[in-house]
Amino acid sequence: MTTIRDVAKDANVSVATVSRVMNDNGYVNPETREKVKDTIARLNYQPNSVARSLYKKESKTIGIMVPDIMNPYFPELVRGVEDYLIEKGFTTILCNTDEDPDKERLYLDVMKQRYVDGAIVVSNTLKRDLIDQYDMPIVALDRSIHENVPTFMVNNTVGAEQATQHLIDIGCKRIAHVRGPEHVENATARYEGYYNIMQQANRFHEHYVVQGDFDQKQSAKAVKQLLQEHPEVDGIFAGNDIMALGALKAAESLGIKVPQELAIIGFDGIDLSSMTIPELSTMSQPIYEMSTQAADALMSLISGEATDETEHIYQPTLEWRQSTDRMRKED
Amino acid sequence: MTTIRDVAKDANVSVATVSRVMNDNGYVNPETREKVKDTIARLNYQPNSVARSLYKKESKTIGIMVPDIMNPYFPELVRGVEDYLIEKGFTTILCNTDEDPDKERLYLDVMKQRYVDGAIVVSNTLKRDLIDQYDMPIVALDRSIHENVPTFMVNNTVGAEQATQHLIDIGCKRIAHVRGPEHVENATARYEGYYNIMQQANRFHEHYVVQGDFDQKQSAKAVKQLLQEHPEVDGIFAGNDIMALGALKAAESLGIKVPQELAIIGFDGIDLSSMTIPELSTMSQPIYEMSTQAADALMSLISGEATDETEHIYQPTLEWRQSTDRMRKED
DNA sequence: AGAATGCATGTAACGGGTTACACAAAACGC
DNA sequence: GCGTTTTGTGTAACCCGTTACATGCATTCT
Numbered sequence: 202m203t204t205i206r207d208v209a210k211d212a213n214v215s216v217a218t219v220s221r222v223m224n225d226n227g228y229v230n231p232e233t234r235e236k237v238k239d240t241i242a243r244l245n246y247q248p249n250s251v252a253r254s255l256y257k258k259e260s261k262t263i264g265i266m267v268p269d270i271m272n273p274y275f276p277e278l279v280r281g282v283e284d285y286l287i288e289k290g291f292t293t294i295l296c297n298t299d300e301d302p303d304k305e306r307l308y309l310d311v312m313k314q315r316y317v318d319g320a321i322v323v324s325n326t327l328k329r330d331l332i333d334q335y336d337m338p339i340v341a342l343d344r345s346i347h348e349n350v351p352t353f354m355v356n357n358t359v360g361a362e363q364a365t366q367h368l369i370d371i372g373c374k375r376i377a378h379v380r381g382p383e384h385v386e387n388a389t390a391r392y393e394g395y396y397n398i399m400q401q402a403n404r405f406h407e408h409y410v411v412q413g414d415f416d417q418k419q420s421a422k423a424v425k426q427l428l429q430e431h432p433e434v435d436g437i438f439a440g441n442d443i444m445a446l447g448a449l450k451a452a453e454s455l456g457i458k459v460p461q462e463l464a465i466i467g468f469d470g471i472d473l474s475s476m477t478i479p480e481l482s483t484m485s486q487p488i489y490e491m492s493t494q495a496a497d498a499l500m501s502l503i504s505g506e507a508t509d510e511t512e513h514i515y516q517p518t519l520e521w522r523q524s525t526d527r528m529r530k531e532d
Numbered sequence: 533m534t535t536i537r538d539v540a541k542d543a544n545v546s547v548a549t550v551s552r553v554m555n556d557n558g559y560v561n562p563e564t565r566e567k568v569k570d571t572i573a574r575l576n577y578q579p580n581s582v583a584r585s586l587y588k589k590e591s592k593t594i595g596i597m598v599p600d601i602m603n604p605y606f607p608e609l610v611r612g613v614e615d616y617l618i619e620k621g622f623t624t625i626l627c628n629t630d631e632d633p634d635k636e637r638l639y640l641d642v643m644k645q646r647y648v649d650g651a652i653v654v655s656n657t658l659k660r661d662l663i664d665q666y667d668m669p670i671v672a673l674d675r676s677i678h679e680n681v682p683t684f685m686v687n688n689t690v691g692a693e694q695a696t697q698h699l700i701d702i703g704c705k706r707i708a709h710v711r712g713p714e715h716v717e718n719a720t721a722r723y724e725g726y727y728n729i730m731q732q733a734n735r736f737h738e739h740y741v742v743q744g745d746f747d748q749k750q751s752a753k754a755v756k757q758l759l760q761e762h763p764e765v766d767g768i769f770a771g772n773d774i775m776a777l778g779a780l781k782a783a784e785s786l787g788i789k790v791p792q793e794l795a796i797i798g799f800d801g802i803d804l805s806s807m808t809i810p811e812l813s814t815m816s817q818p819i820y821e822m823s824t825q826a827a828d829a830l831m832s833l834i835s836g837e838a839t840d841e842t843e844h845i846y847q848p849t850l851e852w853r854q855s856t857d858r859m860r861k862e863d
Numbered sequence: 864a865g866a867a868t869g870c871a872t873g874t875a876a877c878g879g880g881t882t883a884c885a886c887a888a889a890a891c892g893c
Numbered sequence: 894g895c896g897t898t899t900t901g902t903g904t905a906a907c908c909c910g911t912t913a914c915a916t917g918c919a920t921t922c923t
Contacts, residue, residue: 202879204878204879204880205879205880205881206879206880214902214903215902215903215904216879216880216881216903216904217881217882217902217903217904218901218902218903219880220880220881220882221901221902223880224880224881227882227901227902228899228900228901228902229900229901229902230900230901230902233901233902247641247644247645248645248879248880249586249645249647249878249879249880250642250645250646250880251582251585251586251591251645251646251647251878251879251880252586252878252879252880252881252908253879253880253881254582254880254908255580255582255583255586255878255879255880255907255908255909255910256879256880256881256882256907256908257880257881257908258908260582262625269611270601270607270610270611270614271607271608271611271803273604273607273803273804275607276601276602276604276606276607277602279601279626280600280601280602280628283601283626283627283628284628287638292625292642292646293625293626294593294623294624294625294626295610295614295624295625295626296614297611297614297615307618310578311581311623313578314578314579314580314581314582315581315582315623316580316581316582417807443807446807449809450807450809453809472602472604473604473804473807476748476774476777476781476804476808477807477808477809478780478781478784478808478809535908535909535910536909536910536911537909537910545872545873546872546873546874547873547874547909547910547911548872548873548874548911548912549871549872549873550910551910551911551912552871552872554910555910555911558871558872558912559869559870559871559872560870560871560872561870561871561872564871564872579909579910580908580909580910581910582908582909582910583878583908583909583910583911584909584910584911585878585910586877586878586879586880586908586909586910587877587878587909587910587911587912588878588910588911589878864923865922865923866921866922866923867920867921867922867923868919868920868921868922869918869919869920869921870917870918870919870920871916871917871918871919872915872916872917872918873914873915873916873917874913874914874915874916875912875913875914875915876911876912876913876914877910877911877912877913878909878910878911879908880907880908881906881907881908882905882906882907883904883905883906883907884903884904884905884906885902885903885904885905886901886902886903886904887900887901887902887903888899888900888901888902889898889899889900889901890897890898890899890900891896891897891898891899892895892896892897892898893894893895893896893897
């Protein structure tokens with residue numbers, strides 16, 4: 202590997218001059234600059250990032266912590282972050298936390314030891330005090346962590362209200378909800394949105410809410426039982442698209458026609474939702490946009506710019522597809 | 533940040549002794565060891581990986597290059613690699629290449645500058661000479677690069693033969709194939725498997741092969757046209773699961789019943805394949821296993837151990853699900 | 864007893880890019 | 894013409910963990 206000293210020697214200048222040419226700062230005589238640039242090109246010199254990091258205490262690296270990259274919601278999010286950051290000369294290290302606080306801590310330790318410049322975090326478990334211990338720029342995505350950690354997420358409650366309202370609008374009378382885990386904040390927010398609309402319509406019944414754990418199989422099982430016990434249910438709002446697929450399966454296994462006898466709507470708008478038969482109506486999140494803007498906010502934090510607002514709330518949009526495609530019908 | 537010199541001063545020993553305690557090498561008096569360990573714990577000293585990397589010319593980091601993490605085949609693969617490596621104290625940097633040689637080169641440059649220890653690569657475009665330029669331990673996953681780059685992949689041709697044979701076994705007579713892009717080696721291998729069986733059965737017809745580009749929409753379009761022109765087709769082998777979903781859509785849009793009138797089988801065995809209605813039969817790859825073993829091989833390469841074989845070929849297994857679930861029927 | 868070996872610890876160089884500081888020459892101000 | 898500022902370049906310290914080498918003492922061997 203060519204070092205800056207090799208270049209300096211070859212070009213008959215000092216390492217300081219080479220460094221100044223590389224970084225375009227300080228005074229360098231135009232002729233000297235050219236000479237050094239030629240040498241750099243000739244020797245194919247590429248500066249060693251590690252040495253630079255050691256002195257500057259920064260690494261041009263950020264970490265992205267997600268529960269599990271295998272969950273179809275996260276790849277797009279990770280891709281958005283990675284795309285944005287590579288443009289800025291940053292690399293991205295991937296951390297799968299499984300929502301395990303120990304793993305989160307482990308990754309934070311590793312990051313700290315490597316002078317990682319900041320992190321984008323999807324977590325319910327990460328708490329303020331832990332973040333403070335590491336004093337590292339952090340941005341929250343999809344789920345909030347603390348009020349003064351910049352956060353990028355959709356308005357889950359409003360989105361859920363819209364989804365539930367949509368079911369009412371197309372004529373559903375008995376609307377059930379498959380919810381995500383209790384400990385996941387956005388699962389609860391979506392439940393609340395559902396609750397708000399149902400309560401308002403005077404149609405809320407506790408037994409229409411089942412636990413799907415953000416999991417397809419669990420959802421299929423829970424919905425199947427629900428539909429058997431309550432065949433009058435004619436609409437289901439699932440807390441995410443994966444569970445909506447589970448609901449679809451449950452309906453299919455009972456010979457219930459979607460959307461004619463049962464309308465189903467999901468949440469997230471992952472690619473998958475448009476690939477199924479019938480195509481799934483869903484509240485679509487601007488995942489890619491949120492993630493690039495989160496990355497942008499992290500860049501600002503790292504460079505020390507003050508960020509104006511800490512909460513960035515996006516509105517999910519209704520994707521009206523086949524699974525809720527039916528005419529109004531009367532009770 | 534606490535440094536090794538802080539610890540040394542506090543414990544009244546030299547930095548060398550602290551280093552020896554940290555790394556468990558060299559001679560250290562048991563009492564001194566205890567004293568230093570106490571100090572380390574008390575000051576919560578965590579060594580700086582960057583300084584270590586600079587001296588050792590290694591970073592305990594590897595890169596994983598995939599075309600696009602949003603392609604549902606890759607998250608599991610990436611997860612397998614990351615899971616395995618974090619256990620070994622390595623972190624993983626994610627590289628989305630979009631199969632673009634310029635991006636591949638860019639990432640390799642970045643890795644080199646950071647003393648990245650090795651890379652796991654999924655690529656058709658990366659060529660031997662480029663790898664040689666970077667002389668970095670490299671393992672190929674899913675697609676081969678060169679004969680002396682350790683490779684972990686399934687036997688695509690045999691898998692495709694099995695898939696095609698399966699369609700024959702369940703009674704299909706006119707079997708079509710939706711293939712992936714010409715430039716992707718495994719797409720061609722799968723096509724060849726299909727070709728072999730069809731030729732052998734004396735049933736190969738060029739016009740039964742359509743281009744699906746590994747894309748759901750493209751596949752749906754191509755298959756729809758195929759089915760309109762050749763309504764006699766009663767079986768489809770799709771080059772991957774995503775395209776099989778496209779085929780499913782095409783059939784559905786034409787009112788063709790799957791599997792009764794048309795059997796469909798995919799390839800890969802991504803999670804998605806078991807979530808659809810009907811559930812998709814597919815040739816399932818041991819993705820997670822392949823990826824952890826690729827990571828293991830990379831570890832061996834990095835530590836300089838000789839690896840016995842360079843090619844590791846796995847057999848995909850038939851997942852016989854609803855989309856090919858029918859009795860034999862006669863011509 | 865003297866040499867050789869093992870044990871324990873310390874000093875300082877090393878890795879490679881950055882930059883504070885020093886110094887010199889040129890340009891400018893009056 | 895002399896003081897001040899700007900321009901241009903070099904030297905060496907710095908970041909921090911690792912390790913080659915040196916040193917000193919205690920054993921063990923011959």
